[in-house]
Amino acid sequence: MKDTIEHTIDRMLLRQNELLQTQNELLQQLIAQKNSAPEKNLLPDEKIFVDDLWRDEIRGGYVVTAQRKRLWNIQLNLIAEVERICTKHNIRWFAYGGTLLGAARHKGFIPWDDDVDISMLRPDYEKFKRVIVEEIKPPYFVDAWYDYRLEDEEPAVDKNFQQFVKHDQRTKHPTWWPFWPIIKLKDSRTTFVQYLDRPHVHQGIWIDIFPFDPVPPFATRNQAKIFEVEREMMHAMARPDTIRKALAENKPLLVNRDDLKKFLALPHRTKARVIDDYFAKNFHPDTVNVGQVRGHTLAKHPQYYALKNFSQTVYLPFELMKIPAPVGWEDCLKSQYGNWRKPVFAKPHAKVFSADFSYRDFFSKADIGKIDKFQ
DSSP states (O other): OHHHHHHHHHHHHHHHHHHHHHHHHHHHHHHHHHHHHHHHHSOTTOOOOSTTTTSOEEETTEEEOHHHHHHHHHHHHHHHHHHHHHHHHTOOOEEOHHHHHHHHHHSSOOTTOOOOEEEEEHHHHHHHHHHHHHHOOTTEEEEEGGGEEETTSOOOSSGGGOEEEOHHHHHHOTTSTTSSSOEEEEETTSEEESOTTOTTSOOSEEEEEEEEEEOSSOSSHHHHHHHHHHHHHHHHHHOHHHHHHHHHTTOOOSSOHHHHHHHHHSOHHHHHHHHHHHHHHTOOTTOOEEEOGGGGTTSSSOOOEEGGGGSSEEEEEETTEEEEEETTHHHHHHHHHSSTTSOOOOOOSOSEEESSSOHHHHHHHOOHHHHGGGO
């Protein structure tokens, strides 16, 4: 009897061990599947620049989802593409705005942020414009302010000029892009919808590239006059009716009146290139401060940074990479944010984003009428 009981117990233990072994094998298979699955979800040639990419986490009391990390990772792949081009052509660029703030304060993205801002001094920006024509290949896309037409302008033959600005934007939102100098580098395989009423333009995940030009205060009266001319040209681009009214009322203007009338009659893309060319011509070597002329013309909060802060480049940790920053990055952050060490929540840009399908797919299937109420 005793032998029978012991034999039964042995069989039970053996069976239990077999079940445990089978369970462990299944667990190992699941773990292997889980570890291999992310590779299948990555876009072709996408590299991982965000730690623990496929897991939600809490950063600074804010929940960062795996979806947001995936967005960040696409943006950092775009950054890597900028770095490749700039290294090849000896072009300097710098983290700017919230991206510089994230590098300094978080060693990566601000937890609630969803965009990337970089800057270039005007000479480097102009060089970048020239080389990206050959360097950028699909699925990446260069979305530049000088590659647009107004809705009432004739469509251009050049495929780069097919995007257009709708009529109502001119009246409702004259200060929205693309009415000021900027280049956006985008991934066409993805979705980053900031404007639900713009299914006609490219809305893949993007990064912003801003030119820095001379801004006040100036060392000389001539430099100040050039800046005021630039502001007048920017107004003629974004708010042409105000300039037309000034012309009709014979108000004093800095630009020759006949030249201004000719400028107003130019296509949008030509005006943008004229402005860029004028800015490039007048980036004088004795500049004291730089920034976006847009901020001193169309935005409510003008910013300026001492040019000496950009005399050298330093590299700051950012997620799993390092990004260039101006040597005077602390002064830049103080100038823009004041107490930059204190976190202040800012509303994200995107209404809809995805690294797994393109904006074209989104707009082909989305019911914009229903989504609109969430704006």
